[in-house]
Amino acid sequence: MLDLKFVRDNFDLVKENIERKNEKADLSEFLLLEEKRREFIQNTEKLKNERNVVSKEISNLKRTGGNADNLIADMKVVSDKIKEFDDNLKEVELQIQDIITRLPNMLAEFVPVGKSEEDNKVIHHWGEIVPQKLKMNHIEISKALGILDFERGAKVSGSGFSFYIGKGAKLERAIIDFMIDYHVEKHGYTEFWSPFMVNEASMFGTGQLPKMAEDMYFAQEDGMYLIPTAEVPLTNYHRDEILNFEELPKKICGYTPCFRRESGSYGKEVHGFLRVHQFNKVEMVNFALPENSFEQLEILTNEAEDILKALNVPYRRILLCSGDTSFASAMTYDLEIWASGEEKWLEVSSCSNFIDFQARRANIRFKRTPSSKPEFVHTLNGSGVATSRLYATILENNLQEDGNVIIPEALRPYCGFDKIEAK
RNA sequence: GGAGAGGUGGCCGAGUGGCUUAAGGCAACGGUUUGCUAAACCGUCGUAGGGGUCAAACUCUACCGGGGGUUCGAAUCCCCCCUUCUCCGCCA
Numbered sequence: 001m002l003d004l005k006f007v008r009d010n011f012d013l014v015k016e017n018i019e020r021k022n023e024k025a026d027l028s029e030f031l032l033l034e035e036k037r038r039e040f041i042q043n044t045e046k047l048k049n050e051r052n053v054v055s056k057e058i059s060n061l062k063r064t065g066g067n068a069d070n071l072i073a074d075m076k077v078v079s080d081k082i083k084e085f086d087d088n089l090k091e092v093e094l095q096i097q098d099i100i101t102r103l104p105n106m107l108a109e110f111v112p113v114g115k116s117e118e119d120n121k122v123i124h125h126w127g128e129i130v131p132q133k134l135k136m137n138h139i140e141i142s143k144a145l146g147i148l149d150f151e152r153g154a155k156v157s158g159s160g161f162s163f164y165i166g167k168g169a170k171l172e173r174a175i176i177d178f179m180i181d182y183h184v185e186k187h188g189y190t191e192f193w194s195p196f197m198v199n200e201a202s203m204f205g206t207g208q209l210p211k212m213a214e215d216m217y218f219a220q221e222d223g224m225y226l227i228p229t230a231e232v233p234l235t236n237y238h239r240d241e242i243l244n245f246e247e248l249p250k251k252i253c254g255y256t257p258c259f260r261r262e263s264g265s266y267g268k269e270v271h272g273f274l275r276v277h278q279f280n281k282v283e284m285v286n287f288a289l290p291e292n293s294f295e296q297l298e299i300l301t302n303e304a305e306d307i308l309k310a311l312n313v314p315y316r317r318i319l320l321c322s323g324d325t326s327f328a329s330a331m332t333y334d335l336e337i338w339a340s341g342e343e344k345w346l347e348v349s350s351c352s353n354f355i356d357f358q359a360r361r362a363n364i365r366f367k368r369t370p371s372s373k374p375e376f377v378h379t380l381n382g383s384g385v386a387t388s389r390l391y392a393t394i395l396e397n398n399l400q401e402d403g404n405v406i407i408p409e410a411l412r413p414y415c416g417f418d419k420i421e422a423k
Numbered sequence: 424g425g426a427g428a429g430g431u432g433g434c435c436g437a438g439u440g441g442c443u444u445a446a447g448g449c450a451a452c453g454g455u456u457u458g459c460u461a462a463a464c465c466g467u468c469g470u471a472g473g474g475g476u477c478a479a480a481c482u483c484u485a486c487c488g489g490g491g492g493u494u495c496g497a498a499u500c501c502c503c504c505c506u507u508c509u510c511c512g513c514c515a
Contacts, residue, residue, distance in 0.1 A: 045484045045485090052496090054495075059442080370451045370452070
């Protein structure tokens with residue numbers, strides 16, 4: 001969320017930012033409503049002051065045995081008026097709230113202006129792209145190995161869900177364990193295991209609500225949402241809290257399944273593991289000082305890359321252009337890995353600096369010294385990384401000519417086997 | 424799911440309709456004293472939003488888990504919800 005005063009004082013900048021981000025947000029009423037708001041505040045506060053003063057007089061009169069009937073009658077009128085003014089004020093505040101919670105975050109200055117993913121900027125590549133001889137994608141490979149079952153996933157749940165079987169299930173667990181251990185041991189993260197369902201306030205805090213409501217699974221009876229990413233529980237862990245200067249930057253990570261309705265996606269582009277309703281992900285979250293959050297974004301993105309390097313997966317880092325940068329983000333790097341069967345770059349990580357946008361929504365602050373004024377922290381997060389597409393890529397890139405899949409060395413201690421053989 | 428007891432500032436804790444603009448304490452910060460530390464003493468000590476100002480000073484309003492209500496006036500009374508604890512029931 002943007003600061004109300006900031007929007008008021010930088011109205012044109014905010015408008016321009018909305019366009020650059022390719023977002024739709026209506027600001028036409030804003031200035032008028034904001035003016036109204038302040039007028040209504042003055043109206044009602046003036047009367048409240050009067051009520052407070054006279055109430056004290058009434059109190060004094062009653063204590064000394066005087067008659068306060070006239071004053072009480074007067075105040076009855078004033079009280080009714082206050083109620084009316086308060087209702088007006090509340091109405092205007094709701095309207096302003098509705099506008100301001102739908103305004104996207106301000107883009108960082110480094111973000112290139114552009115409309116779609118075609119304007120994204122490739123920052124660098126790593127690893128060697130080796131063409132795959134058998135020309136099999138992960139669906140065909142997994143069928144040959146007997147380790148994934150998309151059909152029964154669809155039967156039991158629906159399309160976009162799958163079963164992992166035998167060594168296939170073990171491989172998934174191995175990938176997750178490997179990534180968590182790596183971030184904890186090599187990058188200094190603290191591991192968290194979090195709830196997979198959260199309340200509305202949490203979804204608002206990280207910016208999924210109100211805009212993305214239709215992209216999430218919602219349990220109506222209990223008013224809870226299935227998390228689309230661990231970012232939500234991990235960032236909201238510190239909601240409504242004041243952190244100490246010394247503990248920043250605070251780095252936490254965690255594994256969770258992620259649930260996404262993906263309501264707009266169909267067809268061949270989304271087959272197999274390319275787009276699913278439930279996938280596994282290790283997420284890194286960083287609560288940072290405002291003055292070095294962009295340095296932290298570089299560090300965090302490097303940490304996600306380390307996972308790909310350790311697994312020897314070719315990847316490229318992409319700086320998203322303004323139009324592709326998400327609602328809550330000020331700047332985002334995507335990591336894409338090369339899948340030799342799909343012959344495509346697949347996004348497996350998105351690393352963002354949200355600056356104070358989420359912190360203001362979720363009210364996460366810090367104090368520089370015990371007596372200084374609280375300031376909003378900067379929040380960052382990045383996938384480190386998402387498994388499904390990584391899983392698909394591991395199958396495709398490590399497929400041998402005999403149809404077996406060799407397990408990357410870093411995963412072998414976690415798997416307990418070094419290859420999966422074709423049936 | 425049922426019954427009961429709680430939720431007050433960074434923390435502890437008083438307060439059951441009006442001298443409470445939330446007592447008192449701890450912690451924190453500034454100062455005095457002191458050879459140093461400690462102690463003692465004095466002062467400061469919340470958040471948000473208005474007004475005001477070049478900026479301040481200053482001033483007003485709201486906030487006692489959240490939301491409604493009663494009243495001239497609510498931390499205090501009523502209703503709904505959230506949450507913690509104890510007991511009972513059900514259950515992986």
